[in-house]
Amino acid sequence: MTSNNYPIIIVGASITAISFIRTMREHGDKRRILLVHGEDRLPYKRTKINKNMVRGFDKDDFRLADQTWYDENEIDLIMDRVIHITASEKLIHTKSGQIYSYEKLLLATGVAPVVPVINGIDRKDIHSVQNANDVERLLEECKEQKRFLIIGGGVEGIETADQLVRKGKQVTVANRMRYPLQKLFPDVLAKELEYKMKAKGVQLFDGVSVASVNVQADGSYKLQLKGETLFFDVIVACAGATPNIDLARKTGLKTERGILVNEYLETSDQDILAGGDVAQHARGVVTGLWHAAEHQGKLAALNVLGKKEAHTLPPYRLKTEVFDLYMFSAAYDEVIPGRDLAVEEKHGDIHRIMYYQDDKLKASVFVNDGDRAKTYQKALFEAWDKAKIEAELPLPPKLQFSFMG
Ligand SMILES: Cc1cc2nc3c(=O)[nH]c(=O)nc-3n(C[C@H](O)[C@H](O)[C@H](O)COP(=O)(O)OP(=O)(O)OC[C@H]3O[C@@H](n4cnc5c(N)ncnc54)[C@H](O)[C@@H]3O)c2cc1C
Incomplete structure (x- = not known):
């Protein structure tokens, strides 16, 4: 193998890529990986950057791993941009003029701001x-x-x-x-x-x-x-973002809003996978969340390892702490007004609405109950019924309204 031939190449070095690599190595797979990184510093936790403007940050802050981790895991990390893919020959072309060949390619190119x-x-x-x-x-x-x-x-x-x-x-x-x-x-x-x-x-x-x-x-x-x-x-x-699909589209992969993938993160080319914010899943879903991208990186690796595990779009949550409020929202876009039962409760500065379909928790939104966020998440993953919510996530004294949707 010459230095420009890789069993695996990943384009885009963020959480999808890191989670992919971690999973490969955890399973003992030592294939050399080329990671093409389009930014000016080691991969970092993107979610932190706009939440730390008051504190400020250095170039090394929020790193997902330091350089030794890449070295020890036999990752060739290059700071370059992929400008073209020749899928028929399994080649990527970079801005600096390099050409690399792959056996499997993972596109984890994320989004660009609108x-x-x-x-x-x-x-x-x-x-x-x-x-x-x-x-x-x-x-x-x-x-x-x-x-x-x-x-x-x-x-x-x-x-x-x-x-x-x-x-x-x-x-x-x-x-x-x-x-x-x-x-x-x-x-x-x-x-x-x-x-x-x-x-x-x-x-x-x-x-x-x-x-x-x-x-x-x-x-x-x-x-x-x-x-x-x-x-x-x-x-x-801060007007939203669009998946970086240009490379995929130009090389002939099926795209709509994102790169179309099946439940195994496979694109329309059998040797190219896509995951994270750039991927478009069943029902047109583009996830746009850190943990969702992390999960997809893991599933893409399991696919490459021949241990296929289907992606089922679990109900991801978003939490944010702004203007002295802790705000949590999970699966709210799934709520069907007029059909799902909404139970709204207030206690002190806590205010929550839990949505049920056939007595199973389907979505939840609240402000200021952050200490129990993990329990709310568990309740949703396990689709607790109303009685269990009242027992495990009580909110006394009760001031409760129920309505449809
Ligand atoms: C400011 C901000 C705050 C956020 N806060 C939250 C939060 O609180 N909670 C949450 O769940 N999510 C949050 N998100 C979303 C979260 O960061 C993303 O869901 C997650 O980063 C997606 O990871 P990814 O692996 O898909 O790729 P991304 O993190 O989008 O990274 C993609 C990488 O690919 C690179 N790339 C693109 N094209 C090329 C190319 N041709 N060649 C080489 N490299 C390329 C890009 O430069 C980028 O480095 C936030 C996002 C932003 C921008």
Whole structure:
């Protein structure tokens, strides 16, 4: 074998890739792996980057493993980008001009942030928080600038707003939806977050999209939202993300929103697997969550090891701590209004809604019961019934409403 031939190549070095490698090695598989890494530092925990803006971070922080781990596990980690795949010859081509051959290829290329087209501003001048160096660039701007506009009221946008407020910045959030985190929480809980944000001085605009700005002589941006004239120093796009499918599409793999995979993470090419945020599963699901990507990396490895285990899309959860609230949402997008029974309870600052289908827990959302988050998760995985929830996750004294959906 020459140095450019690998039994396994992984494109994209994040949690899917690391989990794949861990599983291979745990099972005693020692095949050499080429890991092509498109960023400027060792793979790191992406979820941390926008939650640590107040504290700041160094290039070495949040590493998933240090260089010795890659060496000891016989991983050739290269900082390069794959620009083309010739699937018919099982070759990848990198930006630096290298060509490598594979027997099995794992595509774990994740997502790219959606940067909206806004008249009057170059897209490169709009910030995002996708990669560690994006956040570093934003932190650099934070030193001098005061007025920040965040486009998007999803998790990334709200977490970034929270950090900027804590850094003493003036923050405005322009949200297309009515409430912040509306895709993850019913209105009644999203309103609690909105209230807290406003109390901390965040200016919220709902039902808006930013179409154009005027750059002022001092470099600031002037724009109109709902009839108000506003000025900002920095614009940050947290408007969602799209799977990086270009490589896959150009090489002829089946793609839609993501790279189409079956329950074994296999793409339409028998020697190429895909996992993590770039993969599109049954019913069009693109998972977009850290633990989901980690799980898929493991399953992809089991497939390569010939120990196929089917991916069943377990109910993943998202938790976030923002504006003095602990917020937890699990499987909320599965709720069918009018069919599932919703049980809403309040106790002190805890507020939760548990959704049941045929007396089995199907989804749950809550604020401020973080100490028991793992139990809520277990309840969902094991589909506890209402009686068991009341026994194992009590919320006295009872103030309970039940309604459909
Ligand atoms: C700011 C932020 C906060 C988040 N917070 C949470 C959270 O709290 N909880 C949660 O569950 N999830 C969170 N997520 C989502 C979570 O980080 C992702 O689900 C997870 O990182 C997906 O892992 P992945 O392996 O699919 O790839 P990614 O982490 O997306 O990484 C893909 C890698 O592939 C590289 N790549 C792409 N194309 C190429 C190429 N052609 N050549 C070489 N390399 C390439 C990219 O540069 C990147 O390094 C957050 C995401 C962001 C951006």
